[in-house]
Amino acid sequence: MKTIAERLKSASDSIRQLCQTVNLPPDQVALLAVSKTKPIEDIRCAYEAGQRLFGENYVQEGVEKIQALDDLTDIQWHFIGPLQSNKTRAVATHFDWMQSLDRIKIAKRLNDQRPEDKPPLQVLIQINISHDQRKSGLENDTELFALAEQIAALPNLNLRGLMAIPAAGLDDAQQLAVFIRMRRLFDGLRARFPQADTLSMGMSGDMHNAIKAGSTMVRLGTAIFGARSNAAQ
Numbered sequence: 001m002k003t004i005a006e007r008l009k010s011a012s013d014s015i016r017q018l019c020q021t022v023n024l025p026p027d028q029v030a031l032l033a034v035s036k037t038k039p040i041e042d043i044r045c046a047y048e049a050g051q052r053l054f055g056e057n058y059v060q061e062g063v064e065k066i067q068a069l070d071d072l073t074d075i076q077w078h079f080i081g082p083l084q085s086n087k088t089r090a091v092a093t094h095f096d097w098m099q100s101l102d103r104i105k106i107a108k109r110l111n112d113q114r115p116e117d118k119p120p121l122q123v124l125i126q127i128n129i130s131h132d133q134r135k136s137g138l139e140n141d142t143e144l145f146a147l148a149e150q151i152a153a154l155p156n157l158n159l160r161g162l163m164a165i166p167a168a169g170l171d172d173a174q175q176l177a178v179f180i181r182m183r184r185l186f187d188g189l190r191a192r193f194p195q196a197d198t199l200s201m202g203m204s205g206d207m208h209n210a211i212k213a214g215s216t217m218v219r220l221g222t223a224i225f226g227a228r229s230n231a232a233q
């Protein structure tokens, strides 16, 4: 079995090669290691191998890990799961990035609850690019621009771009088409909000098409930490 360090190395190599294939600079795409359901020791292993960006889906689990690893001061923690309004304070207090923002109510709470001694929370707006009923996210660009304007007015949030999770079960061509639509939406956003520099799309199974379409951050769980147990998604 491969170690976490070996898997990180091969994931980074693949990302670099994919960048080359589409004529992007090799460091164009950031790697977020998605450590949900995985133990603290796995995160330490990845950290020791040089990984600094980590993503968590569940508030309670994420906060426990952040606190247990607070000696690793240069980790950047990304919240990537659905967020209910009664849990915003924990995210505002402990995380550096929030990738799944899709309503103004949550944005305002995060803004109000962000501690004064921390830099603004870096946020991505989640787009429901496949119009999947079971996924959160905005459905069209009118909604997107309205929310982006409102977020831009909040001093403790910094709008950095977009995130999406395509529906499962798409074939290769459909997947690529969805990612290309996301890239167009992102380019439109960037034209109005130049600080938006991050397009978070691509997971272990589809990062190839995501990078081809212009992703700037892939979120890899299985490819780095191995399969998750069936009990947890």
Ligand SMILES: *Cc1c(COP(=O)(O)O)cnc(C)c1O
Residues within 6 Å of the ligand: 034, 036, 057, 080, 081, 165, 203, 204, 205, 219, 220, 221, 222, 223, 233
């Ligand atoms: C679990 C998860 C990932 C990682 O998925 P893998 O297929 O294991 O790479 C990425 N993004 C989000 C939002 C997730 O919930």
